[in-house]
Amino acid sequence: MNSTYFTRRTIRKYAQRDIDSDLLERLLTAGTRASTTGNMQIYSIIVTRDQEMKKRLAPAHFNQPMVTEAPVMLTFCADFNRFNLWCRQREAEPGYDNFMSFMTAAIDSLLAAQTICNAAEEEGLGICYLGTATYNADRIIEVLELPLGVVPVATVTLGWPAQVPEQPDRLPLEAVVHYEKYHDFTPDLIDSLYREKEARTDSQQFIAANGKETLAQVFTDVRYKKADNEYFSGKFLEVIRRQGFTF
Amino acid sequence: MNSTYFTRRTIRKYAQRDIDSDLLERLLTAGTRASTTGNMQIYSIIVTRDQEMKKRLAPAHFNQPMVTEAPVMLTFCADFNRFNLWCRQREAEPGYDNFMSFMTAAIDSLLAAQTICNAAEEEGLGICYLGTATYNADRIIEVLELPLGVVPVATVTLGWPAQVPEQPDRLPLEAVVHYEKYHDFTPDLIDSLYREKEARTDSQQFIAANGKETLAQVFTDVRYKKADNEYFSGKFLEVIRRQGFTF
Numbered sequence A, B: 001m002n003s004t005y006f007t008r009r010t011i012r013k014y015a016q017r018d019i020d021s022d023l024l025e026r027l028l029t030a031g032t033r034a035s036t037t038g039n040m041q042i043y044s045i046i047v048t049r050d051q052e053m054k055k056r057l058a059p060a061h062f063n064q065p066m067v068t069e070a071p072v073m074l075t076f077c078a079d080f081n082r083f084n085l086w087c088r089q090r091e092a093e094p095g096y097d098n099f100m101s102f103m104t105a106a107i108d109s110l111l112a113a114q115t116i117c118n119a120a121e122e123e124g125l126g127i128c129y130l131g132t133a134t135y136n137a138d139r140i141i142e143v144l145e146l147p148l149g150v151v152p153v154a155t156v157t158l159g160w161p162a163q164v165p166e167q168p169d170r171l172p173l174e175a176v177v178h179y180e181k182y183h184d185f186t187p188d189l190i191d192s193l194y195r196e197k198e199a200r201t202d203s204q205q206f207i208a209a210n211g212k213e214t215l216a217q218v219f220t221d222v223r224y225k226k227a228d229n230e231y232f233s234g235k236f237l238e239v240i241r242r243q244g245f246t247f
Helices: A021-032 A051-061 A081-089 A099-122 A137-144 A187-199 A201-209 A215-223 A226-242 B021-032 B051-061 B081-089 B099-122 B137-144 B187-199 B201-209 B215-223 B226-242
Strands: A043-048 A072-079 A126-130 A150-159 A177-179 B043-048 B072-079 B126-130 B150-159 B177-179
Touching (some): A021 A043, A021 A099, A043 A051, A043 A099, A051 A137, A072 A081, A072 A099, A099 A126, A099 B099, A137 A226, A150 B099, A187 A201, A187 A215, A201 A215, A215 B081, B021 B099, B043 B051, B072 B081, B072 B099, B099 B150, B137 B226, B187 B201, B187 B215
Parallel strands (some): A043 B177, A177 B043
Antiparallel strands (some): B126 B150
């Protein structure tokens, strides 16, 4: 397999260089060849290239500079709208207004998204996923004029890298891979799996900069706080239901 | 980008040939290099190679023959268990028992899953996603002994292709790609986007074999019925909540 899988890193700074429309179309086509449930293709991809649209979307993404600096932004949506329209036009009554249908469409979207990212990186492009797509789905729906049946699940910025940051660490493979059955973690194993991560200079700086005692506290108390998670949970659940997936 | 993105098809028949452990480990490593929220790696991958385990998992996957015939099966799970254990061991109180945290972990899992699939296909392997991972998550949890905080979201069978089926059709790119804003579909546009699909010989055979009038009815009345979707919605919601993500 190509080496990009192993050398990749998220790119947040992009060169002032556009992405050729032919290349973009090839990437999108590659995405549509990804696995899709029952070949229903229950997703859509909204391409943002227009600077005005990027500015309108920026607040939904907490004004992260990538949004206005990247030449292309892709918003991947779970989408039963087109499929439902087709069904109704063909004397078929769709039954996709439920949680499982939302999940299935979300999975479809993410497989297409990641295929496009893998293909883009093989071409030398850099990508960055914005978690804000689910946090502020309501605002994105408004700006992109998404109809009933459509829910954003991932946004990716795409462009030519202007810098190649250090590759981030990953936990040892044993932290995420289990053979045959899930082997739960003893305190000693947790210590050993996280030892290297915790000893890194950047982790130490991260702890100090946030005035915390442990790296884990930077996650629980600063970056991904319970109150925020609960707030965005409520908001996203409301969006999913309002878009027609009831439960 | 490599041509596999465009020539790929789902493989459901595998040769009697194992997957080398080194190759499998390289694929899993590639997966762990995929984007992950805040570098938390909130997913796990359960590898099934043992024939007994495949047999025990088969009913959860409606006894589809791929499950026992593929040399390797991978179950991708949203996983906050390891992360929560680490937090608690480091005087940090995790706040990840909610819907947004489940979604974030599910997204992480699917990006790793699809990266492994793309890398595997580049190596000549064939893959098949089993939608049953979410349908029968309760049974999978039992067999794989998944603890609280862990929910299966995708299962993939992996092996060397024993056949190369015809490549399935896809809708024209305009069906899934929208530029700048979502352009909703007129009845004429729906007709034109689905014309080729509906005219295919296999679609016609599909309609006849199921005693239906339109291809859409095969989906709504046979393959993805409202009653089934609702049943599996309820079951999956219960599983997510029981595994500790409450909402």
